[in-house]
Amino acid sequence: DQQVKQNSPSLSVQEGRISILNCDYTNSMFDYFLWYKKYPAEGPTFLISISSIKDKNEDGRFTVFLNKSAKHLSLHIVPSQPGDSAVYFCAASALGLIQGAQKLVFGQGTRLTINP
Amino acid sequence: DAMVIQNPRYQVTQFGKPVTLSCSQTLNHNVMYWYQQKSSQAPKLLFHYYDKDFNNEADTPDNFQSRRPNTSFCFLDIRSPGLGDAAMYLCATSRRHGRFNQPQHFGDGTRLSIL
Numbered sequence: 001d002q003q004v005k006q007n008s009p010s011l012s013v014q015e016g017r018i019s020i021l022n023c024d025y026t027n028s029m030f031d032y033f034l035w036y037k038k039y040p041a042e043g044p045t046f047l048i049s050i051s052s053i054k055d056k057n058e059d060g061r062f063t064v065f066l067n068k069s070a071k072h073l074s075l076h077i078v079p080s081q082p083g084d085s086a087v088y089f090c091a092a093s094a095l096g097l098i099q100g101a102q103k104l105v106f107g108q109g110t111r112l113t114i115n116p
Numbered sequence: 117d118a119m120v121i122q123n124p125r126y127q128v129t130q131f132g133k134p135v136t137l138s139c140s141q142t143l144n145h146n147v148m149y150w151y152q153q154k155s156s157q158a159p160k161l162l163f164h165y166y167d168k169d170f171n172n173e174a175d176t177p178d179n180f181q182s183r184r185p186n187t188s189f190c191f192l193d194i195r196s197p198g199l200g201d202a203a204m205y206l207c208a209t210s211r212r213h214g215r216f217n218q219p220q221h222f223g224d225g226t227r228l229s230i231l
Contacts, residue, residue: 109156
């Protein structure tokens with residue numbers, strides 16, 4: 001049972017345009033969400049996060065939107081640059097239930113390609 | 117720079133021959149994680165250490181074990197690797213302080229091949 005789903009395995013966007021990556025989750029206990037970026041032959045790198053008490057978090061060109069009623073979040077990249085070409089993973093955690101360490105459930109990833 | 121280092125980057129072992137993957141960190145994080153990632157799939161948490169406390173995921177095979185001799189190092193031991201264990205293994209660290217969790221920092225992974 002996949003609790004976090006990224007239904008688009010790949011996305012191609014022209015440089016300068018907006019990239020929108022989507023993620024859906026099924027577990028209503030998730031209250032903290034993250035996006036990671038992964039280049040080939042490297043580990044995932046943290047990009048941006050959002051707590052369930054917010055519906056938007058912005059960091060430079062990156063904005064994450066959370067729609068709790070739809071159990072959906074999205075990552076917007078504006079404007080898209082060639083260096084943004086990578087695999088993007090959505091991840092979720094149920095911090096409120098955790099007495100110990102944070103445990104992440106990842107989606108399968110979306111490969112973003114920015115075309116010049 | 118503070119970082120998470122995994123050695124080796126590529127490991128080839130024979131079917132059934134024990135193998136150990138290594139992870140070290142200079143971040144002084146109190147939590148260390150091991151994930152398994154198969155091709156085009158999501159990283160899957162195998163287990164983690166919160167300080168010295170070991171936490172195994174319910175569906176992690178008994179074939180997989182871990183050791184954390186000190187804060188900086190964590191090892192993944194695969195006792196009898198099968199062909200299905202061929203994957204990328206990712207180590208990650210984070211700091212838990214009270215209810216606050218920092219985002220996890222990942223190493224670059226070890227790609228394990230089974231002959």
